[in-house]
Amino acid sequence: MAKARKPKLAVWKFSSCDGCQLSLLDCEDELLAVAGSVDIAYFLEATRAELPGPYDVSLVEGSITTPHDAERIHKVRRQSKVLITIGACATTGGIQALRNFKDVDAFIGAVYAHPDFIDTLAKSTAIRDHVHVDFELSGCPINKEQLLEVLNAHLNGRKPNVPAHSQCIECKRAGTVCVMVSRGEPCLGPVTQAGCGNLCPACGRGCFGCYGPKETPNTTSLAAWLANTQGLSQRQVRHQFRGITAGADAFRKESEAHD
């Protein structure tokens, strides 16, 4: 039975670097299959053609940082049957959420010649804080395999294989030697969601937490270990948790506990 019409896909950008949208373009071979399975109705990074809504699936990249963003995301939601957020910005507020811990007006004054032209919110927030989100795909940037998996699962009516467990499980399945245990390298892997494909530990680096908190993250215990056993200062512990996903609740609370 041929389907009456292909699902309409839209890709939206808010405050972000475009890296996650690029992951979709980076799918290359698979992109053709995606393009064959959906009508790409709105995707400015890839095409100027714009089809009017409503859309079956909206991928949303970026965080909400301006009053205009805060309004526009509601328009996107209204036009979308399924809304999937992609990347650390959309799911946690992103690296720009570092400003949430400071006075944003002071930054604007220091950076811009005409601060009065700048219309921005005090905080950078996740899409979930503004509208209902059907699925969140984390990462900075997202893993293109995971993006394909999410689209694929949606198109085939099944649950995506995007586990919420720790980065450590990725390390161990891959056979990567733990950098915490073998070198005393601070690593956020035990509290960070898997998905990157084990990038940093496999290169001998601790995990930066790009994928945000895993399910049931025990940040307090990890922070205590980093401080008491690995000798990190309060400031260093704070910086561990205040990175790309600083705005994620569990990481925000842990970094604030070390202010």
Add this chain to the structure above:
Amino acid sequence: MSAKQKSESAARVVPADGLDALIRALARAGYTTIGPRVEDGAVTYRPVGSAADLPLDMVDEQGGGTYRLRASKGAGYFAHVVGPHSWKRYLYPPRQLMWRASRARSGFAVEAPEPAADKLAFIGVRACELRAMEIQDRVFDNGQFTDPGYRARRAAALVVAVNCGRAGDTCFCVSAGGGPRVEDGYDILLTEFPGKDHTFLVQAGSARGARVVKALRGGRDAGEADLRAAQRRTDAAAKAMGRELAGDAPQVLRENLEHPHWQRVAERCLNCANCTMVCPTCFCSTVEDVTALDGSHAERWRTWDSCFTTDFSYIHGGAIRRGGAARYRQWITHKLASWHEQFGTSGCTGCGRCITWCPVGIDITEEVRALAARGGRK
């Protein structure tokens, strides 16, 4: 006495370079030789082409949440103990294809891959690791249930065991019941005598092992004195165990299922699952279905899973074990207590991996002790 005669007839003492000859002989016999190598600061199990690939004169210092290698002149090839890898990686790989299905004219054509059983030779298998294999045999090939892939890989694998001459700081095979002396289950058994007169006692434990041992050149047939010297090596390791498991661990756990101490463990436990991933007997897995975008093709994969994740205990309505207290209790009581009822043995070999590779150093032997003390049992 005939068994002894048999082992003596295929027992030889060879100079240290006999190890290299052994590895090469196995390769010539068509085996892919896997053994200990230094990789990223730890001894892991990877393909080895010659004795030069092995961690000569390297000793591991292990503790709760810490592992460091250090050079130790004259220590020999097997002075390290067990590292983050176990042979489970090869006998029960982290990711296995179970079947694939393609859309046919009517319905689906399902195809399950034949269990591939590459001829692997495991070099440097410790007593605790042989025990782990026996424990996993009871899970995957127990007369009632058989995992064909596991069985094929296990049957094809040739085991070159090694007696431990040194115990690690997190080892407790003696109190866990088995080790550090290799008793059986091997094709070839090595005992290393490091030092100036660096030699190996090489014993055969099977016909295919004996063929390899007999073909080794140089050295001499082993005698009683050599076997006694080997015994002294493992006796020394047995006396130097880094940890000890309380003998009444199963009872302590059974009697303390509701105990405030579980909450104290939960305060430290990260639910990261490292302990279960490194444990050579943990066998839990999950299945993932992947589909082609157009729905023409599907595959089912089995991957290592852990009782420390939320999804693991997910049933209709939510996860049963929502936090660290319930998950740690599940793990340790299964491993040390209910495993007995289920498989007729403990699930723990005393290898110490879960202690060393826990990022926050949670120690299975300590937790049992703490429960016993706080629970009023001595």
